[in-house]
Amino acid sequence: MGRPALRRAGAALAALxxxxxxxxxxxxxxxxxxxxxxxxxxxxxxxxxxxLLGGLAGYWSFGTSAFLGLGAFTAALMxxxxxxxxxxxxxxxxVVAGGAAAGALAAVIGYPILRLRGAYFAIAMLxxxxxxxxxxxxxxxxxxxxxxxxxxxxxxxxxxxxxxxFLALAALxxxxxxxxxxxRLGYGLIAIREDEDTARMLGVPTERYKLTGFVLSAVLIGLxxxxxxxxxxxxxTSSVFRSDLSFNVVVYSLLGGMGxxxxxxxxAAVMTFLTEVVLGGMLQAHMMLTGLVIIxxxxxxxxxxxxxxxxxxxxxxxxxxxxxxxxxxxxxxxxAGDMGEPILKFVGLTRTFRGLRAIDDVDxxxxxxxxxxxxxxxxxGKSTLFNMATGYLAxxxxxxxxEGRRIDGTPTHxxxxxxxxxxxxxxxxxxxxxxxxxxxxGALFGxxxxxxxxxxxxxxxxxxxxxxxxxxxASSLPVGHLxxxxxxxxxxxxxxxxxxxxxxxxxxxxxxxxxxxxxxAARRRGATVVLVEHDMETVMKISDKVFVIAAGKLIxxxxxxxxxxxxxxxxxxxxxxxxxLP
Amino acid sequence: MVRLVxxxxxxxxxxxxxxxxxxxxxxxxxxxxxxxxxHGVIVVLGAYLALMLRRLWGVDPLIALPAVAAVCFxxxxxxxxxxxxxxxxxxxxxxxxxxxxxxxxxAQNAFTLVFSPDNQSIRPDYANQFFRIGGVTVNVxxxxxxxxxxxxxxxxxxxxxxxxLGRTIRATAEQALAARLCGVDxxxxxxxxxxxSAAFAGAAGVLIGMLYPFAPTAQENWTIYGFVVVVLGxxxxxxxxxxxxxxxxxxxxxxSEYIGPAYPNAVVFLVLVLMLLVKPNGLLGSAxxxxx
Numbered sequence: 001m002g003r004p005a006l007r008r009a010g011a012a013l014a015a016l017x018x019x020x021x022x023x024x025x026x027x028x029x030x031x032x033x034x035x036x037x038x039x040x041x042x043x044x045x046x047x048x049x050x051x052l053l054g055g056l057a058g059y060w061s062f063g064t065s066a067f068l069g070l071g072a073f074t075a076a077l078m079x080x081x082x083x084x085x086x087x088x089x090x091x092x093x094x095v096v097a098g099g100a101a102a103g104a105l106a107a108v109i110g111y112p113i114l115r116l117r118g119a120y121f122a123i124a125m126l127x128x129x130x131x132x133x134x135x136x137x138x139x140x141x142x143x144x145x146x147x148x149x150x151x152x153x154x155x156x157x158x159x160x161x162x163x164x165x166f167l168a169l170a171a172l173x174x175x176x177x178x179x180x181x182x183x184r185l186g187y188g189l190i191a192i193r194e195d196e197d198t199a200r201m202l203g204v205p206t207e208r209y210k211l212t213g214f215v216l217s218a219v220l221i222g223l224x225x226x227x228x229x230x231x232x233x234x235x236x237t238s239s240v241f242r243s244d245l246s247f248n249v250v251v252y253s254l255l256g257g258m259g260x261x262x263x264x265x266x267x268a269a270v271m272t273f274l275t276e277v278v279l280g281g282m283l284q285a286h287m288m289l290t291g292l293v294i295i296x297x298x299x300x301x302x303x304x305x306x307x308x309x310x311x312x313x314x315x316x317x318x319x320x321x322x323x324x325x326x327x328x329x330x331x332x333x334x335x336a337g338d339m340g341e342p343i344l345k346f347v348g349l350t351r352t353f354r355g356l357r358a359i360d361d362v363d364x365x366x367x368x369x370x371x372x373x374x375x376x377x378x379x380x381g382k383s384t385l386f387n388m389a390t391g392y393l394a395x396x397x398x399x400x401x402x403e404g405r406r407i408d409g410t411p412t413h414x415x416x417x418x419x420x421x422x423x424x425x426x427x428x429x430x431x432x433x434x435x436x437x438x439x440x441x442g443a444l445f446g447x448x449x450x451x452x453x454x455x456x457x458x459x460x461x462x463x464x465x466x467x468x469x470x471x472x473x474a475s476s477l478p479v480g481h482l483x484x485x486x487x488x489x490x491x492x493x494x495x496x497x498x499x500x501x502x503x504x505x506x507x508x509x510x511x512x513x514x515x516x517x518x519x520x521a522a523r524r525r526g527a528t529v530v531l532v533e534h535d536m537e538t539v540m541k542i543s544d545k546v547f548v549i550a551a552g553k554l555i556x557x558x559x560x561x562x563x564x565x566x567x568x569x570x571x572x573x574x575x576x577x578x579x580x581l582p
Numbered sequence: 583m584v585r586l587v588x589x590x591x592x593x594x595x596x597x598x599x600x601x602x603x604x605x606x607x608x609x610x611x612x613x614x615x616x617x618x619x620x621h622g623v624i625v626v627l628g629a630y631l632a633l634m635l636r637r638l639w640g641v642d643p644l645i646a647l648p649a650v651a652a653v654c655f656x657x658x659x660x661x662x663x664x665x666x667x668x669x670x671x672x673x674x675x676x677x678x679x680x681x682x683x684x685x686x687x688x689a690q691n692a693f694t695l696v697f698s699p700d701n702q703s704i705r706p707d708y709a710n711q712f713f714r715i716g717g718v719t720v721n722v723x724x725x726x727x728x729x730x731x732x733x734x735x736x737x738x739x740x741x742x743x744x745x746x747l748g749r750t751i752r753a754t755a756e757q758a759l760a761a762r763l764c765g766v767d768x769x770x771x772x773x774x775x776x777x778x779s780a781a782f783a784g785a786a787g788v789l790i791g792m793l794y795p796f797a798p799t800a801q802e803n804w805t806i807y808g809f810v811v812v813v814l815g816x817x818x819x820x821x822x823x824x825x826x827x828x829x830x831x832x833x834x835x836x837x838s839e840y841i842g843p844a845y846p847n848a849v850v851f852l853v854l855v856l857m858l859l860v861k862p863n864g865l866l867g868s869a870x871x872x873x874x
Contacts, residue, residue, distance in 0.1 A: 116858055119615075120813075120858055123617075123809050123854070124854075124855050126806070127852075128855055130806065130851040130854075131855065134845070134847045135848055243802060247619070250679065254679075284691040287690070287691040288687065288688045288691040288692060288695075290684075291689075291691070292688060294681075294684035298672070298677050298681055299668070302672045302677070303673070
């Protein structure tokens with residue numbers, strides 16, 4: 001058994017032991033202690049579920065109570081009006097329905113609402129929870145103003161019954177979180193958190209993954225809400241659509257350690273313990289002290305509780321090899337077909353921004369297996385061209401063809417699946433991930449993922465001479481290394497076509513030479529390379545063919561030595577020659 | 583027809599005060615990129631300060647307003663400089679959420695302990711005078727509040743646009759680092775911005791206290807209205823806040839009149855969500871490039 005496997009077995013054993021210990025609590029605890037631990041489970045379940053999207057993908061929702069309240073009301077209404085089965089069956093069905101209703105809501109609102117980023121997503125979710133709360137209060141169907149009584153119809157003592165239910169919910173949420181964290185979904189969500197645009201370029205289906213995380217999170221919160229409703233025994237709008245709960249889960253996750261697995265549960269445990277056991281008693285003073293504790297913890301534990309125990313070192317090598325996929329290990333697949341068919345082709349491509357014709361009727365074809373450079377003065381439209389080739393921009397007119405297929409309008413992550421990779425002008429590493437994890441994301445998602453992602457990642461790192469730095473956090477790397485990292489990550493997607501936007505900008509001559517050597521090595525392995533470059537010396541040395549663009553138009557093409565001497569090219573770069581002075 | 587005009591007038595009058603209450607929230611969000619969850623607390627604080635002044639010395643709330651605004655300014659300055667800013671430096675920007683949430687919890691319950699959880703009022707005697715113009719009834723106090731709100735917001739707009747401090751604030755909002763390189767004391771500017779925002783919130787609190795009964799729990803609503811106004815009008819601009827507040831007031835009044843008195847909030851929040859989806863930077867767009 002390898003070390004990761006051993007570690008996994010150890011973790012599973014520890015989890016089982018903890019679960020067994022927690023399950024034994026009701027045998028010994030006082031009712032008060034039982035109540036406190038139950039509340040911890042409730043908070044832990046909610047915060048862990050919230051973290052699926054908030055912690056991993058960085059999409060913070062201020063609207064947890066929307067799903068909680070919807071789950072609670074769905075269960076309550078079903079229990080009240082449903083006439084099927086016995087009370088127990090109705091209890092089970094209504095709880096499941098609560099989770100399903102929350103999941104359905106997430107699925108419906110997810111697509112539009114997940115387009116919002118940062119604070120706007122948080123506010124929109126707050127808005128959703130407020131709308132639902134208001135509706136449940138004022139629309140008669142929901143009876144939120146009057147309240148609904150619930151009864152699980154069991155003979156077990158309620159505190160013990162709900163203790164086990166909330167324990168099960170917390171364990172379920174935690175299990176789902178562990179499963180997601182080490183799956184492709186988890187890495188994809190983390191990549192989205194670190195840099196959503198880059199994630200898309202690496203082949204992460206960002207829309208689908210965000211929606212999946214959102215729905216999973218909502219289902220878990222809805223289930224918890226349904227059980228919560230039963231545990232209250234009587235619910236009104238104000239008892240389940242609680243904005244304070246929405247903010248509490250964020251507090252728990254931050255205090256415990258944002259983005260960690262155990263953090264949200266730890267945060268819930270510490271806050272609940274502090275407020276209910278240490279500060280319990282007078283209501284107003286209690287709430288005031290809760291506020292003070294939150295403020296104090298920000299200063300005492302700026303990285304959350306988990307951050308206290310994590311030494312300042314790179315994240316450990318990843319446990320659990322994620323799902324294995326097709327595709328061979330690293331080696332950009334050689335392009336099939338005859339050399340005559342261009343791998344990338346622009347036909348009559350035009351892009352206007354309002355009145356400006358940034359790209360004006362450009363026809364251009366890239367031969368497979370070549371290194372082609374696009375040069376042109378600043379503002380000529382080179383980056384716009386790349387943006388259209390990679391699906392970030394839609395052309396106003398014209399067509400983009402890749403390997404014989406028309407691709408304009410195809411989402412970026414699909415293009416990556418088809419073997420296209422892009423290296424950005426400004427390096428966009430996933431700052432919070434290690435060098436190895438950065439490249440692993442490329443291996444996991446590029447072209448639908450590699451069969452052996454870890455091996456591919458390691459090979460790509462070796463190719464870019466980054467193996468010794470594999471464990472370092474990306475944000476600690478200097479510029480030259482970042483560019484290499486970017487390149488290694490692109491290679492890990494096993495591309496057939498590499499679009500590199502000024503890969504040498506800001507590098508010193510030695511680093512530039514290294515980068516050029518890597519590009520040539522990539523070509524030797526069968527990849528086609530398209531460069532945007534300024535440094536003429538570099539261009540001359542490396543390119544098979546050069547295209548010159550000025551003011552959105554293609555003004556020259558040909559072998560480098562030929563192109564640089566043409567008058568129109570010199571003119572575009574240096575301006576018209578001065579009239580001879582008298 | 584009269585019914586419609588009456589609703590529109592009522593909405594605009596209420597909305598102007600909402601604008602004033604929310605403009606500070608919008609300013610802080612636009613300039614500091616902080617979501618101030620304790621914003622509503624400062625609004626309520628303004629009302630309670632006016633209440634204290636009236637109880638102690640019988641000061642008319644309108645006369646107390648400048649003093650209340652000054653106290654709130656000082657509070658906002660100190661709050662940002664010595665609590666929020668150190669917290670952000672110690673952790674990161676997101677932790678300002680925790681700090682302001684904690685402060686809101688502390689303050690709401692402190693108000694409850696000191697002033698009781700019951701509704702209070704500082705409604706002055708002259709508040710009960712009405713007059714009619716062409717069938718539309720208007721309350722004198724609402725007119726006063728409207729004029730005061732619009733004047734104060736215009737003052738803020740003028741300050742941001744024309745005064746050195748205002749220019750510095752806008753520059754800092756666009757590019758804090760570049761402003762720092764130009765010799766701007768960014769921490770000071772942030773603290774002053776927070777102070778300004780608190781002063782406006784406090785002043786709004788006085789007007790709100792004169793118009794409606796208030797209680798400690800109202801703070802949550804005032805923060806939420808801040809969200810709505812930011813989303814409707816766009817972050818960080820005085821004109822945007824005025825527009826957002828007026829819209830909020832009018833939507834509320836129309837809903838109440840034509841759909842039912844139970845629905846204004848539901849409709850307002852629905853508009854909030856829809857606006858975000860359609861035009862997330864607000865009707866006037868974000869005032870600052872830096873705020874996403």
